[in-house]
Structures are given as C-alpha cells and as structure tokens.
Amino acid sequence: MIGNVTAWGQRGYTILEEGELDPASHRLRITHYLVADPHGETVDQRFPGMNEARAYIDYLELPN
Template identity: 50%
Template structure:
C-alpha cells in the first residue's frame, strides 16, 4: 500500500511511503520508500528515507 508522498529536491521528485496497514492501529507500517520522477515515472529500487533523499539529490546533480 502506498502512503504519503513527500516532495523532495528542487525539480519535482517525490518520495512515496510503501508498507502495510496495521489493523490494530490503522496506521501505515512503512517498510521502505519509492521515488517518483517529476513526470510520475518510477525510479527503480526501494530505499530507506535517507537513501531516497540522497538518490534524488544525486539525480538532480546529473
């Protein structure tokens, strides 16, 4: 299940939470994060939050 999206960087990338709904708390248990390009296409891979931020920053420097 996809949770919240976090805007990151200067060019429109998004970090998306992915995990499972906890039936006891009704909260999303985040397992990892995904990255979406500014046009909505996914960047391959699964990341920790810090890895996703660093990956976006590296992509923007290219």
C-alpha cells in the same frame, strides 16, 4: 499501500511511503520508500529509509 508523499529536490521528484496496513492500529507500517520522477513514474529501486531516498534524488540532480 502508499502513505504520505514528500516533495524533494528542485526538479519535481517525490518520495512515497509504501507499506502494509496494521490491522490492530489501522496505521501504515512503512516497509520502504519509493522515488517518483517529475512525470510521476516510480524508479525501480526501493529505499530502506527517507534519507536514502533523499540522497538518491540529490544524486540524480547533480549537474552532468
């Protein structure tokens, strides 16, 4: 299940929370984060935390 989506960077990347719904509390238990490119396609890698996902996008946006 996908939770909140956070825009990051200057080129249209987003970070998506992914996890399982906790049946007792009805809240999302985040298991990892995904990164979607500006076209909405997720990259193959999963990230353990928001900071790692942000760092990955920052790396992708470095000038060549």
